[in-house]
Amino acid sequence: MNSEIKEYFDLLLEACCAEDFSLRSAYRQLRELLEHLCRTQMADSSLQMTDLSARINFVSSKLGLTVAEQNRLHTFRLTSNAVLNRQAEPSREQLLRDAKTLSFFVKRLTGEAVPAELYRLLPHADATYIAAPVAKERVRRMRVSFQYADENYLYVLPVDTVADEPLRVRYNVPQINDEFAETCGLLWRHAQVNLLDVAIDESGVLTPSFIILEPDYLLDISSLAECFREYGHHPANYLLARLQTPDNTRPLLLGNIANLFLDEWIHAEGEPDYLACMKKAFRSYPIELAACADLRDHEKEREFFADCKRHFDNIRQTVTKTFRESGYELDKTDAVLEPSYICEALGLQGRLDYMQRDMSSFIEMKSGKADEYTIRGKVEPKENNKVQMLLYQAVLEYAMGKEHHRVKPYLLYTRYPLLYPARPSWAMLRRVMDVRNRIVANEYGIQLRNSLQYTAERLRDIAPGTLNERQLDNTLWKRYLYPSIDAVTQKIHALSPLEQSYFYALYNFITKELYTSKSGDVEYEGRTGASALWLATLEEKSENGEILYDLAIRQNCAADIHKPYLLLERTHTDIDTLPNFRQGDAIVLYERNVSEDNVTNKMVFKGNIEEISDCNIRIRLRAAQQNARVLPMESRYAIEHDYMDTSFRCMYWGLSAFLSATKDRRDLLLNQRKPEFDTAFNGAISAAADDFVRITLKAQAAKDYFLLVGPPGTGKTSRALRSMVEAFYREGKEILLLSYTNRAVDEICKMLTAITPEVDFIRIGSELSCDGVYRPHLIENVLESCSTRREVQERMARCRIFVGTVATLSAKTELFRLKTFDVALIDEATQILEPQLLGLLCMRGVTGGNAIGKFVLIGDHKQLPAVVLQSSEQSEIQDEGLRGIGLHNLKDSLFERLYRNAIGQQAVDGRQTSAFNSRFSAFNSFDMLCRQGRMNVEVAAFPNRAFYGGLLQPVGLEHQTGVLKLSPELSADEFAALLTRRVAFLPSVPEPPMQSAKMNRSEAKIVAGLAAAVYRQYTFAEGCFSAASTLGVITPYRSQIALIKKEIEALGIPALNEILVDTVERFQGSERDVIIYSFCVNRLSQLRFLANLTEENGIRIDRKLNVALTRARKQMFIIGVRQLLEQNPIYAQLLKSCDS
Secondary structure: OOHHHHHHHHHHHHHHOOOHHHHHHHHHHHHHHHHHHHHHOOOOOOOOOOOHHHHHHHHHHHHOOOHHHHHHHHHHHHHHHHHHOOOOOOOHHHHHHHHHHHHHHHHHHHOOOOOHHHHOOOOOOOOOOOEOOOOOOEEEEEEEEEEEEOOOEEEEEEOOOEOOOOEEEEOOOOOOOHHHHHHHHHOOOOOEEEEEEEEEOOOOOEEEEEEEEOOOOOEEHHHHHOOOEOOEOOOHHHHHHHOOOOOOOHHHHHHHHHHHHHHHHHHOOOOOOHHHHHHHHHHHOHHHHHHOHHHOOHHHHHHHHHHHHHHHHHHHHHHHOHHHOOOOOOOHHHEEEOOEEEEOOOOEEEEOOEEEOOOOEEEEEEOOOOEOOOOOOOOEOOHHHHHHHHHHHHHHHHHHOOOHHHOEEEEEEOOOOEEEEOOOOHHHHHHHHHHHHHHHHHHHHHHHHOOHHHHHHHHOOOOHHHHOOOOOOOHHHHHHHHHHHHHHHHHHHHOOHHHHHHHHHHHHHHHHHHHHHHHOOOOOOOOOOOOHHHHOOHHHHHHOOOEEEEEEEEEEEOOOOOOOEEEEEEOOOOOOOOOOOOOOOEEEEEEOOOOOOOOOOOOEEEEEEEEEOOOEEEEEEOOOOOOHHHOOOOOOEEEEEOOOOHHHHHHHHHHHHHHHOOHHHHHHHOOOOOOOEOHHHHHHHHOOOOHHHHHHHHHHHEOOEEEEEOOOOOOHHHHHHHHHHHHHHHOOOOEEEEEOOHHHHHHHHHHHHOOOOOOOEEEOOOHHHOOHHHHHHEHHHHOOOOOOHHHHHHHHHHOOEEEEEHHHHHOOHHHHHOOOEEEEEEOOHHHOEHHHHHHHHHOEOOOOOEOEEEEEEEEOOOOOOOOOOOOOOOOEOOOHHHHHOOOOEOOOEHHHHHHHHHHHHHHHOOOOHHHHHOOOOOOOOEEEOOEEOOOOHHHHHHHHHHHHOOOOEEOOOHHHOOOOOOOHHHOOOOOOOOOOOOEEEEEOOOOOOOOOOOOOHHHHHHHHHHHHHHHHHHHHHOOOOOOOOOEEEEOOOHHHHHHHHHHHHOOOOHHHHHOEEEOHHHHOOOOEEEEEEEOOOOOOOHHHHHOOEEEEOOEEEEHHHHHHHOOEEEEEEEEEOHHHHOOOHHHHHHHHHHHO
C-alpha cells in the first residue's frame, strides 16, 4: 500500500475514533477527502464542474458504481453540507456509516483492501438513503445533473436529494418551455441544470417553465441584454462585444455624467447647482473629457455641454415632478442606489441604478436614444433596454422572492424625458434565457475543446450574414450596423496564418481562465472562484478566511456622497483562522442575520476595504446611500471577496488591440523580425564601468525591446530601473513605468522620489491602492486644480513620467489619446501574462503609430510566476507554428518567451550561453544582474547553486561574510546552538489525521520559541530589534499564519506581535535579516500544491521555494516534517545542504 493510500485510510480511522465534541471537524476532513478523491479521478479531464454532486456522478459512471453506491456518496455529500453549514448537528452513528461509504469508495478507487483495524470499527449496516419521491405539485426550483435524452424526455439526477433512477423532464412543450429547444440540443452529460417553476404530474414527470444551463456561471445582465440588437439576437453578439473596444465617445461620457446627475438629485435636500455638478463631473472624468475626440470640434463641444444641461433639467423634472405623480409613487427619500444582485437560480448578476427599498419599483436610466423609428411619431424603448428590465424583474422574483407583477419597473430616458413603465413577458424571458444558455454552452465548448479550429469556427459566427437574423436592409443597417460587425471580421481575415493561430490560442486561454475563475473548478486545496460565494460551506469559507460575518455597524457614513463608508465591528472572531482580506480588496457586503442568508438571496453592496484590524473594518462603498434604513444598524452583516470580470475584459480588449496593431509591432511580438539596436552604443557598452552602466546603455541602444533578468537582491528596481529612468529622462523621453502589483508601484514611486533633482510624475490608480506618501501624485489630485479640458491636456503634456499597474493602465486606454510614450519600463514582468500585456504593447496613438515605442521588461523567471487557474497541461500550446516562435505554454510570461527566443538566437548565431559566466555585453537584447547585496553567502549558497547555476556573486557587504556571535545572555537558551548558524533545519511532527492539514501545532510552537530567541539575540547582540526589518515568518496557509500569530502573542513580547507572518506571495519583493519558513506539510498530497516548478536547461527550479529562501539577509531557518519533505527531490537536496 503506497503512502498516499495509507494516509486516506489513516484519516478514516481517526474519524471513526473522533471524540463527540470533534464530530464536525471529522466531517470536514471526510468532506475534503471525498473532494480530493474525485479530483484525482478527473485530473486528465477538461470537464469543468462547479459542484461536488456533478463530480460524484462523473466518477461513479467512470468507475461503474451501482446506483446504491452512488447514492450513498450523495447521502454523505448532503449530510456534510448540512453539518458544515451549521444547519444540522452531526451524530456518531451517521458519521460511522458515512466513513464506511468512503472506506469502500477508497477500496474501489485503489484496489486496496480496507485495513482490519478500520474495518472493525465500521458498522454492519450501510449508510441508509431515502430516494425521496418527487412531490406531486409545483416546485419553484430544482437543481439537477443532466444524464441523457430521447425525443420525449431529458433524464436527470436530482442534486439536493437522492434518486434510484433518473427523473424524466418533458421538454419542447408548446407555450411552456419550447423556447429552450436549442438549449436542450446542447446539453452534455453531467451538466448542471436549474429547473424553475416545475409542474409534476401523477407519474412524477417534471415539466419546467425554465431550463437554466450551468447556473453557477453568472452572465452579466447588461452584457446579455446587449445581444438583443436591431438585427437579431444571435449568441455571437456576445463574442463580438468582447472584441469591440468601447471608444471614449460623447454618448459614453454623457451616460456617465447623467448617472452622476441622478445621484445628485436623489441625494439633494434642496436643488443641486448645475455648475457645481459639472465641476464634480470634470473631477470624476478629467482624462475621459480631455481625450474625447468628438469634443475637439468647438461646435460639437458646445452641443455636448448643451446636452449635459438638457439631461440635468430632464432629471430634475423627473425626480421633482414625475416621481410624485399619481401611478408612479416613487419616493427618493426611501431609495437604494446601485444595489447589486447575484441570482444563481437564473445564472445572472447585475446592478440596478435606483430601487425603492421595499423593492416595489425600480428605475434603470438610459442617456441614449430610445426607438424613434419603429412606430412613426412614437418613442418606444429599444429592445435591448426592454430585455434588461425583464431580466431585473426575473432576478428580483427568483432571487429575492418578489413576484414580478407586484414590482413596477421603469426605464428613464433622460434625453426626452421619458419614464417608461416596462411590461414583463415571461415568454420573452424564456427566449432570452435560451440565448443565455447558448452563450454559456459556447464558452464551455471553447474552454473544453481548447482547439484553435473549434474557436475559429465559433468566431466565424461574427459575420454580418450570420448576425443579421432579421435580414435588415435599411440605412441603419448599411451605414452603422454592418460596418461595425464587418470591421472585426475583416481584421481577423487580414491576419496571417501565424497571427490567426496566435489570436485563437490567446482567445482560448483567456476564455478557459475566465470559465475557471467563475466555476472555481481548479486543482487547488479549498474552493475558489465566484461560485464559491454560494457553493462553499461556511466551514470552508471560515477556514480559508474568505468570509467575515456577524459584523455590526458602529459608524454609518454611507450618506457621504464624496467618500461613503461604513465602520464595522467584528463581534465574532474565530481564533483558529485569519481573514484573507487586505486594504484595497474589492468586497461584497450583505445582511446576514440567519445562516440561510447569502449573496444569492440578499441585496448586495459593493465596495473596497479602507482599513482592517483585529476588531474593525472600514468599508468604502461604491455608491452613497442617503437613506439610513438601507443598512439597518440592528442587522448583522457579512463580507466576502468580490469576483470581477474586469481583468478578463481588458485581456479581450488586448486581443482587439492586436487586431488593430501596426504590422511592425505584430511582426516583432511574433518573432517575424529581429529586435533592432543602435550599434553606435557598442563601444560604450564594452567599456562600461559596472553592471548598471552597461545595462542602461543597452536599454538606450535597444530600438524595440530589452530584457533584464534581476535575481534576488541584485538591485533591479532601486539601482537598475532608477539608472534607466534617469538616462531616458535626460534624453527628454516620455516614460511609462508599469508593474503587476500596487506594492511594486509604491516601490517605483519611492525610487522616483529619491531622484535628484526632483522629477515630476503622475500615478494612475485609486487612493486605496496607493501608499499615503504618494497620494499627492495620483492623477485625481494632480488634476484637481484644472478647470478646463485644455488645462488637463497641458498638465498631462508637461509631465513626462507616468506610473501605474498593468491592470489600471489597460482599463484606462483613453490616456493614450493624450500621451504616447517613447519607452515603457515594466517591472515584475515575469508575473504578467502575455495577454495582460498585449493590449498595451499593441495600442496605437492618435496619429496611428505605436502608443508605446520600445519596451524594457524587468523580471526573474525563477521567482514567482503569474497566477494561472487552469492546469499547465490545459495552457500548453500544441500548434507547431506557435511553438516555433517560442510560445510553448501561455502560463509563461511574454518575458520568458522573448528571453528563450533571445537565448536560442544567440546559440544560432554561434554564441554559446557559456558567455553568461563571463560577459553579458555579447547579448544585445538581454542582460542579467549577477552581483547580489542581500544574502549572506551561506544563505545564498543553496538557491545560487540549485537555481542560478552558481552565477550569483556577493557584492561584499559586511553582513554577507563573517561569523555570528552568540549573545552571552542566550547561552542557556534551547536554540543557542542554532542562533550562530546561517542556515538550519528544525524537524517537526505531522498533525494527527483528524486535524486540518493546513495547520501544524508543533511547527507553530517551534516558530514562536525561535522568534523569541531571535528577538533576544538581536536585542542584546545588535542593540536593536525592528519588526519591519529583523524578522519575518513565511508559511503557506491562512490557518497556520493565525496559529503562529496566536503562539507569538502568548509570548508577551509586544515587538514580535508586529512582525510579518504571511505567505511567500506576500513576501516577494521584500527582505528581512532573519526568515523562518514553516512548511506546514502534514500530508503527501500537499507537496503537489506547495511547489511551483519550471525548468531551464534540464534543471527543475521551484520558484516558490526560491523566493522563500532568498528573502533572508543573515539567517534562514526551515521547519518541517523531514520524512514528508524528503519525498520531494528539491526539498530533499535542501535538507541535505542544511545538514552539511
